[in-house]
Amino acid sequence: MEPKYPARWLSPYLYYAAHRRPLLYAEDPTMPFGTATQTIVNEWSDMTDEEKEPFVKSSDLDMVRYQKELQQFQDFKTQNL
Numbered sequence: 001m002e003p004k005y006p007a008r009w010l011s012p013y014l015y016y017a018a019h020r021r022p023l024l025y026a027e028d029p030t031m032p033f034g035t036a037t038q039t040i041v042n043e044w045s046d047m048t049d050e051e052k053e054p055f056v057k058s059s060d061l062d063m064v065r066y067q068k069e070l071q072q073f074q075d076f077k078t079q080n081l
Helices: 012-027 033-046 049-079
Strands: none
Touching: 012 033, 012 049
């Protein structure tokens, strides 16, 4: 069975958004999607590098995963030409 092309890694911002969005909706379930997104964007912009660090680390780990899966995918493709 041929493997699928690996999903790209997520940016630190996307890790933050995935963490923050459910918390915003828990505070206000009727919040429009656009308002939640703008809130997240503003919060991210105001965060220090230190506050962003956990999300940067998650992104870095995801990039390592992606690179490993990409190499496996390319190896498979090369072996099965």
